[in-house]
Amino acid sequence: MQNLARRMRPRNIDEIIGQEHLVGDGKIIRRMVETGLLSSMILYGPPGIGKTSIASAIAGTANMAFRTFNATTDSKKRLQEIAEEAKFSGQLVLLLDEIHRLDKPKQDFLLPLLENGEIILIGATTENPYFSVVPAVRSRVQIFELKPLTTDDMKKAIKRALNDKENGFDFEVQLDDDALNFLASSTNGDVRSAYNSLELAVLSSDNHHVTLTDMENSLQRKAFTFDKDGDAHYDLLSALQKSIRGSDVNAALHYTARLIEGGDLQSLARRLTVIAYEDIGLANPDAAVHTVTAVTAAERLGFPEARIPLANIVVDLALSPKSNSAYASISEALNDLHSHGNLPIPSHLQDGHYSGAKKLGRAEGYKYPHNFPNHWVDQEYLPEKIKNADYFHSEDQGRYEAALGKRLNDIKEAKKQNKKNKK
Incomplete structure (x- = not known):
């Protein structure tokens, strides 16, 4: 008997969980399927988020044969057999897993099949194909990035398996709410992993009643950090930010470890990005670049490997010089905006490119700074009512x-000096 993850694989495009930017109403892959104008593509993103599911759903919706091929483990002979089948039975959908590992002999055999349209290729990879897939293949396909599934997406997938008596469980399963929340949030958007853990928990529980303890045993993790909507979760994120702000690298790593153990990559990535701009800020602008790079790598890798770039950036942020001058300055500017509303923009700063602007006095008297020494000239930029506002105060960090x-x-x-000279 097939495992739950395979049984629950979508049979048509309407059963796909998440990826609304590709398969939602009016989106590109759905339009391809509905119009019958399928083209070869590469899908890339973290493991377990629906690459194979989308491929099988496309084939099912289009009523086409579906075959799979692994670039690493399957032979060229297997590819030749698939090509023969396509030639005699008509067009088929081929899921080519780990396409970034496709060797040259297989590439050379595959390219003519893409050209003549006998095979609709759907390549799947966790690597960025713009870097990892050879140009000869890349130029013949469309490339789509799959997004990590949200906790709500995961809950939807889990509940679907519980309610599907044909492909899910053909008996009643009672899954406690805390066990559901734990499973949905701790598998980091990997539906395949969630299904495997759910199946193990169900089949090993008493009377198919799955408690939080059962799910902890199935996942081999404790649930102490997984209440994503509870106070403890936000306390962890707060403790992480305050530890980094206070330059305590050991505490920062401790709270990062607890969030990693909870599998909450999304919240961790978001909070680290906030910290880079709010707390390190202009004292070390490169830290923001490093953070974006690190969290992007972490999201590509998924856990457990994601812990490595995350650890790098947590250490970097904790030991970096700190400044919140930019954060404080925009807060002051917003306070003034809320106090005074939208004040009139000085006429010399207004747009003067449209017909009739000159008659209205728009842009008249504006001095172009690049025409002056040091690319600066003294003129008023703020609205009259707040012309003496002074928001940014450098901390020289x-x-x-x-x-x-x-x-x-x-x-x-x-x-x-200019004011003195005018007197």
């Missing part, structure tokens, strides 16, 4: 912010 602070001070001194 690190060379970059110190340079910004010096530039700001130079401008202020130049303005003071």
Whole structure:
């Protein structure tokens, strides 16, 4: 008997969980299927989020034969057999798993089949195909990125398996709410992993009643960090940010470990990105670049490997110089906006490119800074009512912010000198 994950594989495009940007109403893959204008494609994203499911669903909806091929383990002979089948039985959908590992002999055999349209190729990979797939293949396909499934998507998939008496469980299963929440949030958007853990928990539980303890045993994890909507979860994220802000690298790693153990990659990635801009800020702008790179890599890898780039960036952020000057300055600007509303923009800053702008006095008197020494000229930019507002205060934390602070001070001194000269 097939396992639950295989039994629950979507048979048509309407059964796909998530990936609304590709298979939702009016989206590109759905349009391909509905119009019958299928073309070869590569789907890439983390494991277990629906690459094989989309391929089989496309074949099922289009009523076409569906075959699978693994670039690493299957032989060229197997590819030749699939090609013969396509030639005599008509067009078929071929899921080519790990397409980034396809060797040259297999590539050379496959390319003419893509050209003549006998095979609709759907390549699947966890690697970015723009870097990992050879140009000869890449130029003949469309490339689509699959997004990690949300906790709500995971719950939908789990409940579907519980309610599907034909392909899911043909007996009643009672899954406690805390066990459902734990399973949905701890498998990091990997439906295949969730189904495998659910099946093990169901078949090993008493009377098919799955408790939180049963699910912990099935996943071999404790659930102490998995209440994504509870206070404990937000306390962990708060503790992480405050530890990084306080430059305590050991505490930061401790709270990161607890969030990693909980499998909550999305919240962790989001909070680290916030920290990079809010707490490190202009003291070390490269930290923001490093953070985006690290969390992107983590999302591509998925757990457990995602812990490696996450650890790198947590250490980097914790030991980086800190500044919240930009964060404080935009907060002050927003406070003024809320106090004064949308004040009139000075006329010389308004758009002067449309017909009739000159008659309205738009853009008249504007001085183009690049035409002046040091690319700066003294003129008013703020609305009249708040023209003396002073939002940004450099903390001189690190060379970059110190340079910004010096530039700001130079401008202020130049303005003071101009006022003296006018008197």
